[in-house]
Amino acid sequence: MNWRELDWKPLALVPVLALAVLPFIGSPSTWLTLTVAGLAMGMIIFIIASGLTLVFGLMDVLNFGHGVFIALGAFVAVSVLGGMSDWTGSQELWRNLVAVIPAMVVAMLVAGAVGLAFERFIVRPVYGQHLKQILITMGGMIIGEEIIKMVWGPAQIPLPLPAGMQGSLFIGDAAIEKYRLIAVIVGLLVFGLLAWTLARTKVGLLIRAGVQDREMVESLGYRIRRLFVGVFVAGSALAGLGGVMWGLYQQSVIPQMGAHVNVLIFIVIIIGGLGSTGGALIGALLVGLMANYTGFLVPKVALFSNIALMVAVLLWRPQGVYAVTSR
């Protein structure tokens, strides 16, 4: 990484947005609470969106069914955590983690396995055909939702936070929910792992190169289809992880939750620049902060605020904050 050539302007957007709203919020403690909540929400959205942006970047596939992996992950967590109530009911954080970490792992495995089948039977027949991709992947998500309803029922199911993750820490007058801090830490770990893989490994190099020019990657002798399947499965697994975290964040799950989050993640990857992981992180943090700030300041425009944010960013950089060269 050559720091002198780093495009720092998009990085500045997050602190600029956070500082710009401070005078409107007034109270620094409320601002801090909202900011941490926004960052936590942004990190969870990033975990979900990172796989989707690579899937689009690498194979030009518009997967509108990504949301089904989110819902699947969350419902799998309901089942796993439901059977570990002794552990989740404990006030000790390490005992909670003994329950939550296996729930995350199982959710990722199930979402990854379903992602493998989704790629094989739903996405592969429609490579290169965007309209069909949109229709069939949305259809896949509807079928997925119905299967979730068959297994877990159509009603909302509570997914309470483990006892040790409930409550808040106080910094001055500002209340910071413990789970939000955990979400930020998990998000940073996922980003660090992704960034390391993309920057330091040959597979990462191939993914970055494939996002730019997959034909040339094939001409160099690499089978990009296999790489794509791997990225699709990893992206699905990350969506499953994000689903667990989103479910715990909302403390409830419904079969339609994937469709609800889908809108946010598409805004995120468009803001970030299709195919850009770093861009997705910036986009996710902006979306998370914007949702929390507007929800507090002007709740009536909260839903519209992220669309407005996307429009503003695209007016500045029409291909997203970190446009992938040659796309």
Next chain:
Amino acid sequence: MSAAPGRSQASAHRSPQGEGTSMNAANTPSTAPLLELSGVHTHIAAYHILHGVNLTVPRAEVTMLLGRNGAGKTTTLRTIMGLWRASQGTVRLAGQDITRLATPQIAGLGVAYVPENMGIFADLTVKENMVLAARSARTAAHIDGERLAWIFQLFPAVEKFWNHPAGKLSGGQKQMLAVARAIVEPRDLLIVDEPSKGLAPAIINNMIDAFDQLKQRGVTILLVEQNINFAKRLGDSVAVMDNGVVVHAGRMAALAKDEALQQSLLGLAL
């Protein structure tokens, strides 16, 4: 500005040992052509671009593929690489039918390809571009040091901008990187689409020198070219295309001497 570490210019002038190999060791006799196209037709969507191309590329020679814009030269190269599928006819590499093979399989047989747009990964550094091209290397440290030194001697810009994003290079430097990438590991056949396009004369000389050294080392080269002087200086054999077929094939030296033939085939004198 950081350059590649630990590469000595002293060793740079040594020519690395033998190229290629899988195909040199093939069962076909060494006098047989390395690449043969027989009656190749290619369609792109509704358009019929190649109308039965017959082309022979002898081993260890530079074959120039000439012709006007739209004659079908680039389509021929892309069909050889499997990037576009031949609808009829056969492509043989060292006697093996590769017509239906996928592009990675063809590359795996020892074919390096430099497309007209150079195919540089602009968001990756020069080093990362080279590591990708070296299929057997996990990192830059795993690239054959002697070969890398030779490449640095051929194309100093590759060393000079080793850690810089490839997208920041000039057009000539990108072309050097594209060729450097193609030769970072031994290959039997090097296919290059218009290597001199838009380059300054000094860089063209650099290119000619590089291809000449590769030829000396037994690499078979197929070049599409519009620059006639480039073709004349480098070519051993020549094929001229027009309207999707090869209309002339022979020795480059013979074509260079025959002005009437040049006029009729290319509309110009060499």
